[in-house]
Amino acid sequence: MSNLKDEQWSDQRLVTAVLNGHRHAFGLIIKKTEGLVAQMTFKMINSPGDRKDIAQDVYLKAFKNLRGFKFQSKLSTWIGQIAYNTCLHYLEKKKLVLIDNFGEDGEIPENNFNKDVRNDTEEKLFSKELANMLHTEIEQLKPLYKTLISLYHQEDLSYAEIAEITSLPEGTVKNYIFRARKMLKENILLKHKRNEL
Template identity: 70%
Template sequence: MVNAVLRGDRHAFGMLIKQTEGLVAQITFKMISSPGDRKDIAQDIYLKAFKNIGGFKFKSKLSTWVGQIAYNTCLHYLEKRRLVLLENYGTNDEGDEHQLPDESDNAEALLSQQYLKTVLNKKLDQLQPLYKTLISLYHQEELSYAEIAEITALPEGTVKNYIFRARKQLRENILKNYKRDEL
């Protein structure tokens, strides 16, 4: 596919976009909060990929290479706007507890499952951009620690550590506002 893109085959580049759009979306949606900026950044990512495809060294998967471009583009955006990738923000100190729906039958169980997913996504969105990105790449895109390390240019041990911290912070944020025995 890389050679076809180098020859100017637009269909091949379209296939590249189709194969990597989920990964690019995960990275941009977790690192960038502004929906309008996400779209511009995604276009910028693929423009950079198209311009730099000749520099692809076949040392990793093509999707990992595009993921690196996405991560670095988002990181540059955050740095340019002086936004911090990791800090203590996003916690909800309101202290209000929420009741979870009763699971008495299948319909209610399904609603409860959807409710838990909504709670998890809400709390995930409150994590720092780097933590959100790492959790998404590992759990939703199912990338290995090595692939995530390659995308983020972080040591593999650091990736593992940050994912551990992100999970811990996510758990603490959820338990802070919801009764432990109801989750």
């Protein structure tokens, strides 16, 4: 194998190298996708021991099925699909609730968590407190909402990429992300008001 840096390997070269018996190349695939797989398993699976087993299972499935990868999507998206489906199968087997069922919210506005920029130490403390509160509230969401929020806001994946990974229609992905944001906002406001009493 040539001395190209790890990040310079294209999906096609990596897959070809693995299929030709170069184990180092599969290590590079893991290195390129482990953040995505970790995000998904951490958000969908509560048990730390099971997370590790699931991540190993994801890469075992990817390795076994690599010959069938057709380059119709990015390799990371394909491995993301495997991770999502593996987590989903685990949750179904454990009969755990993936999302809460409640009414449709209609139109989905394109608003991210907007931050007003104030000044100095007070603002930094407030931002840190808000970030901690947000992290805590995200962890309280049902697995699917948690996962979608993470993929969109932390992994910076597009709605289309998330739809491809989860096999959900793009409109459903947008709707679920909107619902998750709405729940987060309501829960944070509720706790903030309770703390003021």
